[in-house]
Amino acid sequence: MSARLPLLNERIYAPYKIEMLVEVLGEQGIPAEECLRGSGLGVDEIHNPDRLTSVRQYLGVCRNAVNLSRDPATPFKVGLRMHLSAYGMYGYALMCSETMRDFFNLGVKYHKLATPTLTIQWREDADAAVWVFPDAFITGPSRELKEFLIEQQFGQHVTHLRDVAGRETVATRACFSFPAPAHAAIYEQYxxxxxxxxxxECELYYPASLLDQRPQLAHRLTSTLLQETCDRLIGQTKTSTGTAGEIYQLLMRTPGQFPTMEEAASVLSMTPRTLRRHLEAEGTTFAQISDDVRCSLATEYLRMTKLSTDDIANLVGFGETSNFRRAFKRWTGKVPSDYR
Incomplete structure (x- = not known):
C-alpha cells in the first residue's frame, strides 16, 4: 500500500533536504526513483526550488533510505552536507546572529522553517551550551528511522556550528537516549x-564560553531584517499546516465573526474533543490560535487603515474597547495608539 500523499497545505518547504538525501544515496548506486518511491515526487521536482514539499514527504524518503542503504554513515553524510546556506532566510538569519547565544535562541524560535522532523531545545548550564532533542517526533517512526533522524540532526548541528563559529568549533560530547547501535564506532568519527x-536524553554539548562569541558573519541590521522576514514566514506556516492551519484559515475568512470551538469543530466534521486533541498534538490550542488571528488582524488594521480603535476592537471580536486595549498590550507589549 502506498503512503497517503500530503495535503496541499502541508507542502510549504523547498525540497533541499530531499535533494541532499537523494544525492548521497545516488553515490551508493541507489536510483533516485527508488529513493522517491511513494513520496509523490518526480526526480526533476526535487531540483526545483519552487516545488514545495512536506515534512511527511521527507520522512517517507528517509524511510526509503533506511530500507535501501547499506551504509550506516548515510544520515551523518547528509547532515554534514546540510550547510545553513541551504535553508534560505532561516539559515541566513542564523549566520548573521549578533552572538552565539542569539544563534541558539533563533535556531529554536525559527526551527519550524527548517522542514523539522523532531523537536529541538537548548539550555545553558554552568559550563556548557546544550542542544536538547527530546523524543517528540512529528510522527511515530520505527526505531531504525528514529535513529536515522537523530543521527542526521546531530550531523546538521555540527555543520551549522562550524558554519557560524568557524571550522575549529567542536562539540565536547554527544549523548543518545538509545542503546549503542552496531555502527556506534562511526559516531565519534563524524x-x-x-x-x-x-x-x-539526546543532547549535544558545547563549551559555555561559545555563547558570548560573535559569529563570523554577525551583522545587527541584516540580522534584524532577516528576523522580520522569518517572523512573517512563521506566520505563514501557522496558517498553512495541519488542523491548526485549517482553524487559522477558518477564523481569517470571516473577520468580526469568530466561531466558537464547537462551531469550528462542526465545520471540520469532528467533535470539540477531537479538535482539542488534534491541536494539542500540534502544540497549540483553539484559544491561542484565536488570539494569534485577532492580533494579526488588529496590527494590520492599525498599520494599513485609519479605522478608530473602537472600530478595530469590534472587528476583532471585542465588545468593549477597554478589553481590546488590554489584550493588545498583552499580545504586543504596546497599546494600540503607540503601535500605530
Whole structure:
C-alpha cells in the first residue's frame, strides 16, 4: 500500500533536504526513483526550488533510505552536507546572529522553517551550551528511522556550528537516549567528540564560553531584517499546516465573526474533543490560535487603515474597547495608539 500523499497545505518547504538525501544515496548506486518511491515526487521536482514539499514527504524518503542503504554513515553524510546556506532566510538569519547565544535562541524560535522532523531545545548550564532533542517526533517512526533522524540532526548541528563559529568549533560530547547501535564506532568519527549511549536524553554539548562569541558573519541590521522576514514566514506556516492551519484559515475568512470551538469543530466534521486533541498534538490550542488571528488582524488594521480603535476592537471580536486595549498590550507589549 502506498503512503497517503500530503495535503496541499502541508507542502510549504523547498525540497533541499530531499535533494541532499537523494544525492548521497545516488553515490551508493541507489536510483533516485527508488529513493522517491511513494513520496509523490518526480526526480526533476526535487531540483526545483519552487516545488514545495512536506515534512511527511521527507520522512517517507528517509524511510526509503533506511530500507535501501547499506551504509550506516548515510544520515551523518547528509547532515554534514546540510550547510545553513541551504535553508534560505532561516539559515541566513542564523549566520548573521549578533552572538552565539542569539544563534541558539533563533535556531529554536525559527526551527519550524527548517522542514523539522523532531523537536529541538537548548539550555545553558554552568559550563556548557546544550542542544536538547527530546523524543517528540512529528510522527511515530520505527526505531531504525528514529535513529536515522537523530543521527542526521546531530550531523546538521555540527555543520551549522562550524558554519557560524568557524571550522575549529567542536562539540565536547554527544549523548543518545538509545542503546549503542552496531555502527556506534562511526559516531565519534563524524561528530568529532566522545559519544555516550543509554543516556536520559539526546543532547549535544558545547563549551559555555561559545555563547558570548560573535559569529563570523554577525551583522545587527541584516540580522534584524532577516528576523522580520522569518517572523512573517512563521506566520505563514501557522496558517498553512495541519488542523491548526485549517482553524487559522477558518477564523481569517470571516473577520468580526469568530466561531466558537464547537462551531469550528462542526465545520471540520469532528467533535470539540477531537479538535482539542488534534491541536494539542500540534502544540497549540483553539484559544491561542484565536488570539494569534485577532492580533494579526488588529496590527494590520492599525498599520494599513485609519479605522478608530473602537472600530478595530469590534472587528476583532471585542465588545468593549477597554478589553481590546488590554489584550493588545498583552499580545504586543504596546497599546494600540503607540503601535500605530
Amino acid at each position: 561528530l568529532g567528540c566522545p559519544c555516550y549511549f543509554d543516556q536520559q
